[in-house]
Amino acid sequence: MAELMAAGEEPEILFWVGCAGSYDERAQKITRDICKILHHVGIKYAVLGTEESCTGDPAKRAGNEFLFQMQAMTNIEVLNAYNIKKIVTGCPHCFNTIKNEYPGLGGTYEVIHHTQLIQDLINEGKLKAEGGESFKGKKITYHDPCYLGRGNGIYEAPRKALEVLDAQLVEMKRCKSNGLCCGAGGAQMFKEPEKGNKDINVERIDEALETNPQVIAAGCPFCMTMLSDGIKLKDKEQEVKVLDIAEITARANGL
Amino acid sequence: MVAQIIFLVLTLAAIALFTVNLRKIIRNIRLGKPVDRQDQPQKRLMTMLRVAFGQSKMVVRPIPAFLHFFVYIGFVIINIEVLEIMIDGLFGTHRIFNGLGGLYNFLIGSFEILAFTVWVSCAIFLIRRNILKLKRFSGVEMKSWPKSDANYILITEILLMSAFLLMNAADAKLQLLGASHYVNAGAFPVSQYLINILPSSESALVILERSCWWFHIIGILAFLNYLPYSKHFHILFAFPNTYFSNLEPKGEFTNMASVTNEVKAMLDPSFVPAETEPGKFGAKDVTDLSWVNLMNAYTCTECGRCTSVCPANITGKLLSPRKIMMDTRDRITEVGQNIDKHGAEHQDGKSLLDDYISREEIWACTSCNACVEACPVNIDPLQIIMELRRFAVMEESQAPGSINAMMGNIENNQAPWKYSPADRFNWAQES
Structure with missing residues (x-):
């Protein structure tokens, strides 16, 4: 700057x-x-x-x-x-x-x-999904970050970015305004969780895996950490990729 | 005449007692800190109409929404019948509105159908709570009084509706017998099926009809006075509570003006802050919360939708947003009782934080807003949790160690991790 x-x-x-x-x-x-x-x-x-x-x-x-x-x-x-x-x-x-x-x-x-x-770039026709990796028919589930979704009511923009891929979008049981937190918000990212019977990110990953996805899409670096940790714990790193919407878009356009 | 006087005395006593208790609750709410919720009246009105009148947030769970709708609409509509009972009771008339003719028959007929659906809904609610034992209605905070409270409400409503239907059945049978005073009025689509099980003697029917009439109205007056002690208070407070609810995006937390003054003075020594009374930062006790937080607590009907979507609670942590609200109400009630008994200056040495809500609970929150989103009457448990955290951190410096480390990093490195600010742009070099 x-x-x-x-x-x-x-x-x-x-x-x-x-x-x-x-x-x-x-x-x-x-x-x-x-x-x-x-x-x-x-x-x-x-x-x-x-x-x-x-x-x-x-x-x-x-x-x-x-x-x-x-x-x-x-x-x-x-x-x-x-x-x-x-x-x-x-x-x-x-x-x-x-x-x-x-x-x-x-x-x-x-x-x-x-x-x-x-989303804006797609709407303006400046951004498509061509010239790169094809996500056509791939099963993608999107995890709503709390501060984007419930916090600010943005549910459609990330989904729009996925729709353009011609992929198979599958929603988790708890999605959009009912989406389950990844467990990192409210400064939880920086501390050990309180005593309980399960970690929140594991609860979320279990739910994501129920949709049998090839890609779990995220829109937040903290969700990214929590979801990736969950996938590692479940030993599913080979089958399921956790990718940010930006990464998916860049890949689909061969950037 | 004697009956009319008894009726008048009972009604006035019930209204007086209710007014006294309602005023106490309003006084308690006013113990909270001021917060401006008078802006955007039109948007507030629309929110109230949509969320409270229109029950828009109930539809997320269709089965209870459906059943609750009957009880709600029954409550609202059957109040027209209560108006007739009031007039009849005061003036010794019988079915005063029967002059409405066909409309009256339609009204009584609708009340009967509604009374029946209320009856059935309440019975199903009792089954869900006590036989199916739905998880939402259990939890550490749902033992003893809160558990009985819910059952008392449902049983009372079933009894009130039973009395109403039985009263109509007796009335209908008396009308068939041509008893004097019992004019031909009303339609009885439900209670007609009860006629055959009733006694056939006119005097017995009159006794039955009158007993049910008195039971119904005394029951309603008693129930009115039960409300201030009960979670059922939501039938009144849902309306102001939604009207005064937060209209800003849920992700936005308030900026504390008291802090702004100090920070501005720190950054710019020439800054002269406006005079503000020194107070504590955050909340230790209920009186440090805002009046909206306290109204929220009185509005909570302990349905547990918040707790059932709380990521911390789902994964077995101690935190339950419903408990946060119930604790807040219990504590403000206690503070109010202390004022009544010992005067306004009395300190009982207890506080919301620690005596009611533990540190473990407040630090388990992810601030995800699921509880706020789930509440059918726009209660905000998150704000209370945040105020308690603010007190713990800013007044006591009592944060978990790793949180202190994170804050130390922000202070020293301008990032929550221990990285050098000089390395912040390194991401651009690698690929």
């Missing part, structure tokens, strides 16, 4: 990568695929790079409003300094926080999640 600024240019959209997308090895792949998609359709985008920092979401959900607002105000200062108007995020948690909780602290932007961007 700093480079664009120095060149006196403004991006059409800022890609907010997020901590998982920046540091987590698995999520980094998703980040690069989102970049490939942006590049493929010729959108002029920028990233903050080392100027980006945690949105404060996990701190806020853990109850630390101080730390959250410190993070938020620092980020807002950076975003406003660059005169950012539109943001696409690679993570539903960043998406929810910037979209809903930043305006009250002085940061108002048009914020979309990358699955919404993909």
Whole structure:
């Protein structure tokens, strides 16, 4: 972003990568695929790079409003300094926080999640599913991230991105507004679960496997971790792939 | 005349007692912190009409939705009959509305059919709770009083409907016998089948009809006064509760203004915050919660839809959103009783956190909003959990160790993991 600024240019959209997308090895792949998609359709985008920092979401959900607002105000200062108007995020948690909780602290932007961007690009005819891996007829089940689905009512965009593949979309018993959490939200990602008789991600994977899928589609790096761990535990890594919507889109277009 | 006076005294006493208890509940709710829920009145009204009147969130589970619909519509419609009973009782008339002619027959006929469907629905509800033992109605919080409460409600409704139908049957038979005072009025599509099992003597029928009439109305007045002590209070509070419910996206959590002031002052020393009263951060006790949280607690009918979709509860953790609401109500009731007994300043040394809700419960929440989504009357257990967490973290620094580590990382590295901020852009180099 700093480079664009120095060149006196403004991006059409800022890609907010997020901590998982920046540091987590698995999520980094998703980040690069989102970049490939942006590049493929010729959108002029920028990233903050080392100027980006945690949105404060996990701190806020853990109850630390101080730390959250410190993070938020620092980020807002950076975003406003660059005169950012539109943001696409690679993570539903960043998406929810910037979209809903930043305006009250002085940061108002048009914020979309990358699955919404993909839906828009498909609707505009800029993105198809051709020239790459064929998902035709493959059984795909989509896991709704809580902060995209129930949190913000976005159920259709990710499904739209899958429909275009001509794949066989199968819904889990608990889906959309009734979708079951992967177990990572509310700062659970960063702690051991409380005592119980099962891990939440295992409960979810059991349900996903009931649909007999070849691909489990996700839209959140934390869900990605939880679902991938579940698949590993069930020893199904060879048969079932857990892929982000961005990865599926990039593969289908040979990016 | 004596009957009319007894009726008047009973009715006034019942209404007075109910008013006293209702005012206590409203006073207790007002112990909560202020929160503005007066905005967007039109949207609020539509929400109330859709969710409370229209029962839109019940349809997710069709069987109970179907049965509940009969009980609900029965409750609403049969109140027209209660109006007639009230007038008859006060003025010594009998079936005062019979002047409506064909419409009256239609009304009484509909009440009978509704009374029958209410009866059957309540019987099925009792079977679901006590014989089929549906999982949703069990759980640690559903022992003793909450369990009996549900059964008392269902049995009372069955008794009230039985009295209503038996009263009509006796009335119909008296009409056939041409008894004086019993004018030909009403249609009896259900109670006609009871006529044959009734005694044939006129005096016995009159006694039966009058007993059922008194039982029905005294039952209703008693039930009215049972409501403030019961989960059944939802029949009243579902309406304001949905009206004042959160209209923002569920993922959005409130930004605490008190914190904003301090953070702004920290980042910009020249910032002068507006005068705000110093309070604690988050909630330790019910009086630290908002009035909406407390109204939520009084509205909860303990149906357990929240708990049955809670990922933590499903996987055997201690957390149950229903228990969060029941604990909140139990505690605010206790706080209210303390005020009645010992005055407003009394402290009993207890609090919602720890004495009612444990740390293990609040830290098991994934903030997934499934409980909020599932509630048929828009109760928000998540907000209470978050307020308790805020207190634990900001007032006590009592978070689980790994959460403290995560927060330390954000403070030092601007990421929840222990990575260097300088490496944040490394993803672009590899492929």
